[in-house]
Amino acid sequence: MSGDSDRAVDAALAHHRAGRLVEAESIYLEILAAAPRQVSALHGLALVLADAGLLAEGRQLLDRAATLAPEDAGLANSLGLLAMRGGDSLAALAAFDRVLALDTGFDEARVNRGLALLAAGRRAEARGALEAALERDPRHVMALAALG
Structure with a gap:
């Protein structure tokens, strides 16, 4: 993961922890548009979706991330x-x-x-x-x- 990507994930995580789900989702989607296999962004977006009440969608993204990083x-x-x-x-x-x-x-x-x-x-x-x-x-x- 590049430094820019790390910073973006950190920013999204900060928004998520502060309850700003829309902002967190937006950042994760930007990351994934550039790097669809970015595991940290998939993981974070999955948790944001789950917290927004989209549990099934969150689980699907986590399944995808786990396929990419089975030892995580x-x-x-x-x-x-x-x-x-x-x-x-x-x-x-x-x-x-x-x-x-x-x-x-x-x-x-x-x-x-x-x-x-x-x-x-x-x-x-x-x-x-x-x-x-x-x-x-x-x-x-x-x-x-x-x-x-």
């Missing part, structure tokens, strides 16, 4: 999060398992995996996963909240 644990984690938002806990679980296969130190995915297990009704497994996540980070708010 962050993309796999985002796929899992969007699957959870869409109510597909089994797809989310598969995605979080993929994240942990790619990066055993991706602690957020451990918690996400526990939440996916909980959503799938697999409470005992969820408890074990969340407790394991807390062993690595005893103050993880989401894990603590999920365990009650």
Whole structure:
């Protein structure tokens, strides 16, 4: 990724974090017009679309990005999060398992995996996963909240 592209992705991300979805989308689309296979822009645009309520479109873009960068644990984690938002806990679980296969130190995915297990009704497994996540980070708010 070129320096200009890096700066553009950073600008789009700043807009997204500030809730300026239209501005973020516009920048991501500009990047992708010049470089359709730019994974960071695909990833960012996917999340913007999901936040705008276009979950299916966001998942499609993430799938495309994951095809281009199959070893990117962050993309796999985002796929899992969007699957959870869409109510597909089994797809989310598969995605979080993929994240942990790619990066055993991706602690957020451990918690996400526990939440996916909980959503799938697999409470005992969820408890074990969340407790394991807390062993690595005893103050993880989401894990603590999920365990009650």
